[in-house]
Each structure stands twice: as structure tokens, then as C-alpha cells.
Amino acid sequence: MEILESIILILSLLIIANIVSHYFVSIPPSLLQIAAGILAALFMHVKIYVDTEWFLLAFIAPILFNDGNNFPKRELWKLKGPILGNAIVLVIISTLVGGVFVKWLIPSLPWATAFTLVAVLSPTDPIAVQSIAKKAHIPDKLMHLISGESLINDASGLICFKYGVAATVTGMFSLKDATIDFFHISIVGALVGAVMIWIFNGIRLYLMNQGVDDSILHAIIQIIIPFIIYYVAEDIFDVSGVVAVVIAGILNISTNHNLSSFTPEIRLVTSRTWNLVVYVLNGIVFVLLGIEIPFAMEELVHNDKINTFYATFLAFLIWVMLVVVRAAWSYIYATFSNNEDNKIDWLSKTRLHDCLMSGISGVRGAVTMVGVLSLPLTIKGGSPFPSRTLLLFLASAVIIFSLLGATLLIPLLTKNSAPVAYRGNTFSSDEDELDDDDEDESPTPVVLTQAEANRLILDKTIKKLRAEMDDGDVGVYSSVIAEYLYDIRNLSIQNNNPKLASHQISKRRVKGKKDAELWDICFNCELEAIEKLYANDEISTESYEIALRKIAKYKKEIVHRRYSPSIEFFLSYFRRTYLQIKRWIYRSVKYDDIKQLNQDSIKISAAGAKKALAKLQELNHSEHDEFTDNLIYIFQRHYEDRLELLQGKYRGRSPEFNGKRMALEVKALSYQRAFVQDMLEQGKISKGTANELRQNINYSEEVMNIGAE
Known part of the structure; x- marks a missing residue:
């Protein structure tokens, strides 16, 4: 009962603090949450004891998994050098320098305890400055560096903290x-x-493959993942659960190209659920921090014989030391990393300004608090943990100083101001609510079902986009139109077998007679291209034989399916994993070596794609039904994408291309809304069907907005 009462009380304090924050926008919500905890401790005499393992599992696992899941992978790879430098080398330097500094400030503190304190202060919280990044002129590169560093130094800092605690205890x-x-x-x-x-990832994709697309179910699976991974890593394999959940978050499919496997509703519900979970967890951490501060002060005065004001001054000095060490490291690293002409420019006002901003931006937050609250009460032999209350007070005060420093100083350095957000807190406009007004529900003559109306809307949208194609970027329009054609194709397939629907065509999984016919035609074209290359001695005999075997295998699978859909799925999943690992390994090899190893394969793929495209273009001008016309268009896009990838022109990976495509997708969704309204006014669909269609459109648009953030 006490646990339930504590949870209700903490959530109530969190709600009150966040309501107050809406009236005092200049005060960071986290500071108000801390204040709520302090008031509860002083006037309600609330005191909560936290079990170390439970606390790490409940807070560390989901927070770090979410950070890894949301971090842009492209920027993580680009800035891997400075990120690893800040996350590992800077953590070690800060721990060593800071440990000596703390020992000098407080001679009575054991060495292991001094290093433990600085180690727990090393993880940074980048969310504290992300909300002002757009209005204030914080460079994007600095923001990505802070975010990537935080993702990794949460792991390295907490591991160092673990060893510091172990050394103190034993x-x-x-x-x-x-x-x-x-x-x-x-x-x-x-x-x-x-x-x-x-x-x-395989389980979730398999569920989608089997038609299990319950958005709530997928959201629950996503939420439970980090807890299971952390528990298995810590309790079964006895390794770092922190590292495990960080890597899991980075590799989670919810942030890569496999997103197309999930419906917009699943992606939206999962994203919003995660926002809620992280918001609550971080709020609870800061409320607990506030609850602990008064008792830390009280025990500090009675047991450690250090004046409270002096301890506050010590915390301020420790924060200043951390800022100076971080800024100095950033300045030295930037000086040598930008040394392109072997000329070292030691003095740079711009670099000094950026590095000072980097030092102040190293805000300590939820992860630091989680770590310091997990300090054990006793050491080996049953004695109290050395100066535990002092460490708790110093860490809490440093967190507050870092929050205040970022809130007050960053706007001054950038000559701008904006409210500061923290992990789990985002500033976004309210979502548009669906019009659920059920008044005047007079019966209307309904002609179309929801599936039929959806098909008609997609048809009209495609016609509208094709009419505009000549006046815009043909590649962007073709890409969006192809996606809508995939949807139409899936709607037709679902009438026969709903489990076969997907957003891609596949050589390994043919879904109809017309698919098989077109694949057979394309494979014959690829075989002709292979024969021509071999006859002209442009490829080796080994490459020629491998290509023939591969095409023969594909043709055989078209005629005779040897496996059940489930076995096919898992074979395909294993194959994709193998290819992904192979690509990662190739990243460490020089491009020239890769090109040499795959030269024949590239020639064969390019020649086959060109030959198949020429044949598809010829078929496109012949007479056939509308479904075949759409399918030919999809096959054309498949081979065009292959050529672009082989020629290094893959526009799907270009930020400019993605920006234009997103704008066109938003435009297409506006067309769909208009078509829904027209059909409703014409009496072709019911009001309920119209609301369902609008809801799906809203889901799609909201998911695009989430991606843009």
C-alpha cells in the first residue's frame, strides 16, 4: 500500500509542478518539479527509500533506450570522432581531474568516493538545450555533438560510477x-x-507480416523491450545493461527504413506513448531529487560537520570545474582536429565562444540523479557509505547549478532567449481534433464501403499528381506516385489474402499471376544482358556462373513456392541481417577495394536493370488493363531505384530529395481530405466512413511531423 501511495503522491506533485510551469514559462519545469519535491519533504514529511537495482531498471533502461532510438544515425556516424572523444576520453579526464579537485576541496573524503562523485556527474542531458536550439543560434553540429555524447557517456559514466562505488564498498x-x-x-x-x-525486431515484423497490426499491442511491446534487455544483460549475462539498452535503441527498427512496415497509426501511437513514458519518468526523477534534498541537508548538518552554505559553495566550484574542463577539452580537440594545413591556430575567438557554449551546455540531469540515488547505504562490514549524504547533496546542487547555468547563460551567449525543455518535455502545438460532432445524423444513401472509398481516393490522388508531374521534380513525383500504387495494389491483394500485403515488390515472394509474368519477363531481360556481357569478355566466368545460378533460383521460386509464408519471412529476415552485417564490415574497407570486389556484380545489375527498363517501357505502350499498368509502373520504379543506387545517385538518401518528397506528401494528403469531403457531400460514403478516412490521413500526416522533428 505504501508503494501505491508513494506513486500517487509523486505523480500528483509532478502534475502540479507541470501545471505551474505553464504559468511561469521562464522557469524550467525540472526546477519546479524539484521545488515540489522539496515542499513535500518539508511540509508533508515525505521520505522515499529507493532500491538500487529496481531504480536503475525502472529509469535508466527506458530513458537510454529512447535516447538511442531517437538519435539521428547519420549524424552519429558523421561525428563519431568527437562524440567518442567527449563520451570516453572527456569522461576519463573529468573523472581524474575532478577527483583530484574534489579531494583537494574535501580532504576528509576518501579517494574512491571523490572519483565516484565526479563519475556520476559526467553524464550530460542534451534535452535541456534542444528547445532553444532553433530560436537561439546554437550550431546544429554542436547540438548533434551534445546529443551523441550524452547517448554514449551515459553508459561510460555509469560504468565508471559503478567501479567507484565498488571500490568504496570493498x-x-x-x-x-x-x-x-x-x-x-x-x-x-x-x-x-x-x-x-x-x-x-523480427517478432514485430513477423506480427505485421501475419496481419497483427494492433497499435496498442505494438506500443506495449516497444515499451517492454528495454526492461527485458536490461534485465537479461544484468541478471543473466552479468554484463552492462546500460550498454545493452543503448545499442538496442540505436538498432531499433522504429527509426530506420523498416518504418514502412508499420502503419501510420502504430508509429503515431508508439511515439506518443514513448513521449508519455519518458515525460513521467524524468518528472519522477526530479521530484525524487527534490524530496531527497531537505533530508540530505539535514543529515549533512548533523553528521558531516560541514556548513550547508559552504557545501553549496563547494558544489558551485565543482560545477565551474566541470564547465572549465569540458570547455578546455573542446577547445584543444577543435584546435587539432581542424588542423588541415599543419598550422595550429591557438587563438580563435569564434572557437572559444563555441567551446564555452559547449561547456555550459553540459547540463547534468536525470541520469546523474538516477545514479546518485542508487548509492548504497552501507559498505563491506556494515559501516555507512562514506559521506553518502554529502555526495547526494553535492550532486543535487551541481544538477541545479547546471540547469540554472544553461537557462541563464546560453541565451546570453546566443543573444536570444526561449524556454528550456528537459528530457521528456517537448514544445509542440496542440493536435487538431477530429470533428466528432454527431448532430444532424440524417441517413445518407451510402454507395461505397471504406475499402472501396479508399481505393477511389488513391486513384484520384494519383491522377492529380500525374497531372502536375510535368511542372515539378519528376523523380519526387514518381516516388510518391509509386507509394500510392503500392497501396492500391495491396488493397486489391487484401481482398484475397490480407496477410500478403506489403509496401514492396519482391523476387522472393510473388503475390499474384501478373507479378509472376512480369518477373519472368524481367528475368529474361537480365539473362540477355548477362549473356551479352560475358560474350564481350566484360565479366569473369565465375561472376557469369553465379549470376546465372541466382536468376535460375529466382525463376524456380516463381514457379514453385517451396516454403510456407512464415518460413519465407524468417529466411528473408536472416538474409537481410546477413547483408546488413556485411555492409557494416565493408565500411571499414577502402572504397576502391569494395569496387574491385563487386565490379562484375555492379556491371551485371546495371545492365540487367537497363534491359528490363527498356522492356517495361515497351510494355507500357501496349494495351493492357489498369492493374497491369500500375504494376508496370511499380516495376519501373524498382529498376530505376536500383540504377540510381548503383550509379551513386540514390536520391532517396538526399536531404533535399526527402524534403521535396515530404512537401509533396503533405500536398497529396490535402488532396485526399478534399476528395473525402466531396464523396461525403455526394452521398457516396457515410459520415462514419468519412471520419475513419480522415483519421487515417491525420495519422499519416502526424507521423511525417514526428519524422520532421
Whole structure:
């Protein structure tokens, strides 16, 4: 009963603090949450004891998984050098320098405890400055660096913290053993996270393949993933659950190209559910921080014999030291990393300004609080943990100083101001509500079902886009039209077998007689291209034989399906995983070596695609039904995308292309809304069907907005 009462109380304090924050927008919500906790501790005498393992599992796992899930992978790879430098080297330097500094400030503090304090202060919280990044002139590169650093140093900092606590508790520390153990628990933890998220990704994709598209079910699966991975890593394999959930978040399919496998409703519900979970978890952490501060002060005065004001001054000095170390490291790293002409420019006002901003932007937040609250009460032998209340007070005060510093100083450095958000807090406009007015529900002559109306709307949208194609970017229009043709094709297939619908055509899974006929025609074209290349001695005998075997295998699978749909799915999933791992390995090889190894394969693929496109173009001018016309268009886009990829012109990976495509998709959705309204006014659909169609359109638009954020 006490646990339930504590949860209700903390959530109530969180709600009150967040309501107040809407009236005092200049005050960070996290500071108000801390204040609510302080008031509850002072006037309601609330005190909550937190179990270490439970607390780490309940808060660390979902927070870090969500951070890894949302971080842009392209920027993570681009800035891997400075991110790893800040997340690992800076953490070590800060721990060593900071430990010595803290020991100098507080001579009575044991060395292991001093290093433990600085280690728990090393994780940064980038969300504290993200909300002002657009209005204030914070460089995008700096924002990505802070975010990527936070993602990794949460893991490295907490591992260092774990060793500091272990050294304090046991009184023993071996650098050799700690280093070996560090790499063991990190590498194996990463493998556990990668393997488990691969399993969960496969389960979710298989459920979609089987037609299980319940949005609530998929959201629950997503939420439970980090808890299971953290538990398995820590309790079964005895490795770092922190590293496991970070890697799992990065590799989670919800942020890559496999998103097309999930409906807009699933993506929207999952995203909003995660926002709610992270919002509540971070709020609870700061409320708990506020609850702990008064008791830390009280015990500090009675037990540690250090004046409270002096302890506050010590916390301020520790924060200043962390800012200086971070800014100095950033300045030195930037000086040498920008040394393109072997000329070192030691003095740069712009660089100094950016590095000072980087130092102040290193805000400590939820993860630091989670770590310091997990400090054990006793050490080996049953004695109290050395100066635990002092560490708790200093860490809490440093968090507050870092929050205040970012709130007050960053707007001054950027000569602008905006409200500051924190992990789980976002500023977005209210969503448009559906018009659920059920008044005047007079019966209307309904002609079309929802599926029939959806098909008609897609047809009209395609015609509208094709009419505009000549005046716009043909590649962008073709890409969007192809997606709508996929949807129409799936609607037709679903009438016979709903489980076969997907947003792609596949050589390994033919879904109809017309698919098989077109694939057979295309394969014959590819065989002609292969024969011509071999006759002209442009490819080796080995490459020629491999290509023939591959085409023969595809042709055989078209005629005779040997496996059930489930077995086909898992074989395809294993194959995609193998190819992905192979691509990652190839990233460490020089491009020239890759090109040499795959030269024949590239020639064969390009020649086959050109030959198939020429044949499809010829078929496109002949007489055939509308469904075949759409299918030919889809096949053309398939081979065009292959050519663009082989020629290094894959527009789907271009930010400019994606921006134009998103704008066109929004425009197409506006056309769909207009068509829904026309059909409703004409009496072709009921009001309920119109609302369902509008809801699907809203889901699609909201998912695009989430991606843009």
C-alpha cells in the first residue's frame, strides 16, 4: 500500500509542478518539479527509500533506450570522432581531474568516493538545450555533438560510477582487472543488446507480416523491450545493461527504413506513448531529487560537520570545474582536429565562444540523479557509505547549478532567449481534433464501403499528381506516385489474402499471376544482358556462373513456392541481417577495394536493370488493363531505384530529395481530405466512413511531423 501511495503522491506533485510551469514559462519545469519535491519533504514529511537495482531498471533502461532510438544515425556516424572523444576520453579526464579537485576541496573524503562523485556527474542531458536550439543560434553540429555524447557517456559514466562505488564498498581496486572487466561487460553487453533487439525486431515484423497490426499491442511491446534487455544483460549475462539498452535503441527498427512496415497509426501511437513514458519518468526523477534534498541537508548538518552554505559553495566550484574542463577539452580537440594545413591556430575567438557554449551546455540531469540515488547505504562490514549524504547533496546542487547555468547563460551567449525543455518535455502545438460532432445524423444513401472509398481516393490522388508531374521534380513525383500504387495494389491483394500485403515488390515472394509474368519477363531481360556481357569478355566466368545460378533460383521460386509464408519471412529476415552485417564490415574497407570486389556484380545489375527498363517501357505502350499498368509502373520504379543506387545517385538518401518528397506528401494528403469531403457531400460514403478516412490521413500526416522533428 505504501508503494501505491508513494506513486500517487509523486505523480500528483509532478502534475502540479507541470501545471505551474505553464504559468511561469521562464522557469524550467525540472526546477519546479524539484521545488515540489522539496515542499513535500518539508511540509508533508515525505521520505522515499529507493532500491538500487529496481531504480536503475525502472529509469535508466527506458530513458537510454529512447535516447538511442531517437538519435539521428547519420549524424552519429558523421561525428563519431568527437562524440567518442567527449563520451570516453572527456569522461576519463573529468573523472581524474575532478577527483583530484574534489579531494583537494574535501580532504576528509576518501579517494574512491571523490572519483565516484565526479563519475556520476559526467553524464550530460542534451534535452535541456534542444528547445532553444532553433530560436537561439546554437550550431546544429554542436547540438548533434551534445546529443551523441550524452547517448554514449551515459553508459561510460555509469560504468565508471559503478567501479567507484565498488571500490568504496570493498576497499579494493585493481586497474588491470577493472580495465579487462570494463571491456568485457561493455563488448558483451553491446552484443546482448544487438542480438536481443534483432530478435524483437523480427517478432514485430513477423506480427505485421501475419496481419497483427494492433497499435496498442505494438506500443506495449516497444515499451517492454528495454526492461527485458536490461534485465537479461544484468541478471543473466552479468554484463552492462546500460550498454545493452543503448545499442538496442540505436538498432531499433522504429527509426530506420523498416518504418514502412508499420502503419501510420502504430508509429503515431508508439511515439506518443514513448513521449508519455519518458515525460513521467524524468518528472519522477526530479521530484525524487527534490524530496531527497531537505533530508540530505539535514543529515549533512548533523553528521558531516560541514556548513550547508559552504557545501553549496563547494558544489558551485565543482560545477565551474566541470564547465572549465569540458570547455578546455573542446577547445584543444577543435584546435587539432581542424588542423588541415599543419598550422595550429591557438587563438580563435569564434572557437572559444563555441567551446564555452559547449561547456555550459553540459547540463547534468536525470541520469546523474538516477545514479546518485542508487548509492548504497552501507559498505563491506556494515559501516555507512562514506559521506553518502554529502555526495547526494553535492550532486543535487551541481544538477541545479547546471540547469540554472544553461537557462541563464546560453541565451546570453546566443543573444536570444526561449524556454528550456528537459528530457521528456517537448514544445509542440496542440493536435487538431477530429470533428466528432454527431448532430444532424440524417441517413445518407451510402454507395461505397471504406475499402472501396479508399481505393477511389488513391486513384484520384494519383491522377492529380500525374497531372502536375510535368511542372515539378519528376523523380519526387514518381516516388510518391509509386507509394500510392503500392497501396492500391495491396488493397486489391487484401481482398484475397490480407496477410500478403506489403509496401514492396519482391523476387522472393510473388503475390499474384501478373507479378509472376512480369518477373519472368524481367528475368529474361537480365539473362540477355548477362549473356551479352560475358560474350564481350566484360565479366569473369565465375561472376557469369553465379549470376546465372541466382536468376535460375529466382525463376524456380516463381514457379514453385517451396516454403510456407512464415518460413519465407524468417529466411528473408536472416538474409537481410546477413547483408546488413556485411555492409557494416565493408565500411571499414577502402572504397576502391569494395569496387574491385563487386565490379562484375555492379556491371551485371546495371545492365540487367537497363534491359528490363527498356522492356517495361515497351510494355507500357501496349494495351493492357489498369492493374497491369500500375504494376508496370511499380516495376519501373524498382529498376530505376536500383540504377540510381548503383550509379551513386540514390536520391532517396538526399536531404533535399526527402524534403521535396515530404512537401509533396503533405500536398497529396490535402488532396485526399478534399476528395473525402466531396464523396461525403455526394452521398457516396457515410459520415462514419468519412471520419475513419480522415483519421487515417491525420495519422499519416502526424507521423511525417514526428519524422520532421
